[in-house]
Amino acid sequence: MEKDGISKSARLLWKLSCFFRKFIVSTLSVGPIPTHVAFIMDGNRRYAKQRNLKEGEGHNAGYLALKFMVYYCLELGIKHVTAYAFSIDNFKRSPEEVQRIMDLMVEKIEEELSEVDNTYSKMGIRIHFSGNLELLSQPTKDAVKKLMAATAKNSKVLLTICFAYTSTNEIVHAIEQTCQQKLADQMELEEPNSAGKGNHVVVKLADIEKHMYMAVAPDPDIIIRTSGESRLSNFLLWQSANCSLICFSQLWPAISFWHLLWAVLKFQRNYFYFEKKKKQI
Amino acid sequence: MLSLRFAIPTANSITYPKPKPKSAGLLQNQTEIFSSGFSFSVPKRYDCKLQAAPTDVVNGKSTSVAQELSTEELPTGLKKELMPKHVAVIMDGNGRWARQRGMPPSAGHEAGVKSLREMVELCCRWGIQVLTVFAFSAENWIRPKVEVDFLLSLFERALKSEFESFAKGGIRISIIGDSSKLPTSLQKLINEVEEATKENTRLQLIVAVSYSGKYDVVQACRSIAEKAKDGEIQIEDINESLIEQELETNCTEYPYPDLLIRTSNELRVSNFLLWQLAYTELFFVRELWPDFGKEEFVDALTSYQQRQRRYGGRHS
Numbered sequence: 130m131e132k133d134g135i136s137k138s139a140r141l142l143w144k145l146s147c148f149f150r151k152f153i154v155s156t157l158s159v160g161p162i163p164t165h166v167a168f169i170m171d172g173n174r175r176y177a178k179q180r181n182l183k184e185g186e187g188h189n190a191g192y193l194a195l196k197f198m199v200y201y202c203l204e205l206g207i208k209h210v211t212a213y214a215f216s217i218d219n220f221k222r223s224p225e226e227v228q229r230i231m232d233l234m235v236e237k238i239e240e241e242l243s244e245v246d247n248t249y250s251k252m253g254i255r256i257h258f259s260g261n262l263e264l265l266s267q268p269t270k271d272a273v274k275k276l277m278a279a280t281a282k283n284s285k286v287l288l289t290i291c292f293a294y295t296s297t298n299e300i301v302h303a304i305e306q307t308c309q310q311k312l313a314d315q316m317e318l319e320e321p322n323s324a325g326k327g328n329h330v331v332v333k334l335a336d337i338e339k340h341m342y343m344a345v346a347p348d349p350d351i352i353i354r355t356s357g358e359s360r361l362s363n364f365l366l367w368q369s370a371n372c373s374l375i376c377f378s379q380l381w382p383a384i385s386f387w388h389l390l391w392a393v394l395k396f397q398r399n400y401f402y403f404e405k406k407k408k409q410i
Numbered sequence: 411m412l413s414l415r416f417a418i419p420t421a422n423s424i425t426y427p428k429p430k431p432k433s434a435g436l437l438q439n440q441t442e443i444f445s446s447g448f449s450f451s452v453p454k455r456y457d458c459k460l461q462a463a464p465t466d467v468v469n470g471k472s473t474s475v476a477q478e479l480s481t482e483e484l485p486t487g488l489k490k491e492l493m494p495k496h497v498a499v500i501m502d503g504n505g506r507w508a509r510q511r512g513m514p515p516s517a518g519h520e521a522g523v524k525s526l527r528e529m530v531e532l533c534c535r536w537g538i539q540v541l542t543v544f545a546f547s548a549e550n551w552i553r554p555k556v557e558v559d560f561l562l563s564l565f566e567r568a569l570k571s572e573f574e575s576f577a578k579g580g581i582r583i584s585i586i587g588d589s590s591k592l593p594t595s596l597q598k599l600i601n602e603v604e605e606a607t608k609e610n611t612r613l614q615l616i617v618a619v620s621y622s623g624k625y626d627v628v629q630a631c632r633s634i635a636e637k638a639k640d641g642e643i644q645i646e647d648i649n650e651s652l653i654e655q656e657l658e659t660n661c662t663e664y665p666y667p668d669l670l671i672r673t674s675n676e677l678r679v680s681n682f683l684l685w686q687l688a689y690t691e692l693f694f695v696r697e698l699w700p701d702f703g704k705e706e707f708v709d710a711l712t713s714y715q716q717r718q719r720r721y722g723g724r725h726s
Contacts, residue, residue: 218722297650297688304631305648308638315639330635334628362722363688370624370681374692395677 147204150386154204157390160397163350165209166202166389167372169364170195172356172380179380185229190382192237196248201386203252203286205393209346211289213364217261217298231269234292238272242279253285259342260294261302289346296366303340307332310340343368351392355381373399484536485708492715494668496540497533498690500682501526503674503698516560521700523568532707533613534579540614540664544682548588548622565619566596569603576603580612586658587621614662621658623684630656659686666690669714671707673699691717 170191177187195212202210215230241247249256258273265273273292311330338344348368352361357378361369375392377384484490501522508518526543533541546561569583576583585600592600633656637643643652659665667683667690675696679687693710695702 216722221721221723295688297653297685300627300685301648301650301653304627304634304653305645307631308635308648309645311635312639312645330632330639332628332632332635334624337628337631358717359692359694360690361687361692366684366688367624367627369679370684371678374677374679 150201150204153390154206157393157397158206161400162206163393163396164207165211165347165349165351166207166392167211167213167349167352167365168195168198168381168384169213169352169354169362170381171354171358171362173382175356176380176382184226185233187382188230188233192233194382194384197386198384198389199249199254199286199288200252201389203254205389207286209287209289209349211259211291211343211346211349211365213291213294213362215260215292215294216363217264217293217295218363220264220293231266235269235272238276242275249288250280250283253283254280255283255287256280257287257289257345258292259289259299259345260292261298261342262293264293287346289343291364294342295363296361297363299342300337300367302342303337306340307336310336338367341367348372351375351396353377353384353388353392355379355384371403485704488536488708488711489715490537493537493711494714495538496542496662496664496667496669497538498542498544498667498670498683498687499529500544500670500672500680501699502672502676504700506674507698507700515557516564518700519561519564523564525700525702527572528703529707530581530613530615532704534581536711538613540616540662540667542616542618542659542667542683544618544621544680546587546619546621547681548620548625549681551591551620562593562596566599569599573603573606576607576615577610580610582607582610582614584614584616584661585619586616586626586661587619588625589620591620616659616662618682621682623679623681623686626658626683627653627685629658653685657685659683669693669710671695671702671710673697673702689719689721691719 173187173191174184175187176182176190177184182190199210214234219230220227241249256276258277262270262273311332315330343365348370349365349372351373352365352369352375354360354374354376357376359374359376361374373392373396375395377388379388484493504518504522505515506518507521508515511517529543530541545565550561551558575581583603585604589597589600630653634643634648634652638645638648654660654665657665666686666688670679670683670687670690671693672678673695675694677694679692691714693713695706695710697706
């Protein structure tokens, strides 16, 4: 007997796996749970090629994998999840592929908004897009802004999707904004104080940090990268100063709860050392 | 489903030099990682080798004598055209190495210096242009004063003793980091050494002392803000290459490392060269820094040469 295209046995299996995961989660929760986990979703196209799927099916599979990972993070009590969906460097790819990704994003956003499949809203997830959104086409920009507004009130988990994002671009933007703000402050100060003290511009770390696109979330505790590559690829360079970097050889659509479990266990192992360091600083 | 065979092979985060049976246990025993079997090779002082291989510098480029030497010396399996131009190293594990042997941390740091000498020699021989090492982080100031004083005096002694070798060996030294916190004698010595070696071209050794990646970006922002205030640049002109020029790594032609090696099994960047690591290949090694030698370096380079660097694009 099928309902919504999902068989009864599949539903039963899912419920069983949820129960099993609850058991694992309650054991893990005895120790510290990371606040923020970031994912570099690498390997979608290779996944499609390996399984002889159509072009673009890899990204669909990747989207599904992300949904599951967000759900597992919700179960684990992880409050912030960030996913590297599309880099500014990815605009270098073929226009067809770029368009396919943009179309997929718009399609999924519309599904979410139209309540056909609004899983994120049901899960209480607030979605935020980080990146240079001005680089996107108008329809994509509009869809993205609509989704951010629609989910703004949710508070269980903050899912930040890095779209048209690179860390260097984020830092350039933050520096621009900081300089603008400092110059504006300087102008305000200089008027009554026209003795010309030759004030130096004082820029602090906090000034730059508050202008980052990623200022909505704390620094990540773990960055997980799939498909065997061991590099950051211009993702969260600033924020990754003291977080664990974990690489898995599996491709992104093949990621599972076990990988997250492994990452959290590694985090728990290093946690007390990190806390000691943070207190010292 | 309950099988523990999923012990997820973390592909490149911990790369073992020799294939070892990976423990299925999720929490590896700390002592197991640092098991015996390390080889401690005493590095020869590289100045003897360099005296035997004179480098004539013609028009700022090494002559074929030095080039032939570096090609010959390349170990099997490594391709010359795929060698990284800039290698960065986080020299972690000196304290732990000393603790394992019941020695004081100072002995660990001394052993670390020997390891560094070997690394510099290897880079010279294999044609690597820039080597950046993370000697002392801005966060290390909070360590016990005794250790900090020892580290700084060790650094001063090493600089003084290696000064002549560097000058003869064609090695250019640059120091990056917040030097204002360093003792005045050290600051003076640094200036002298930098000035004396600035024409050398065989290898550029960048030592990060009192350095923080975030601080680097903040000071770049500060100088850009000053320039904007003085009207030298407009806010709209601020872009990635402007920031690159203001960062402390502007002292070199290749500011972006191709390969970052971190020892002692720690999987993080620890506030080292944040901007510059955008596309760097990361390689994490189990061995502690004093145990890191030629073999481990060859493994790192072999792994690097096998990687596909796409920079966000596609190969096919």
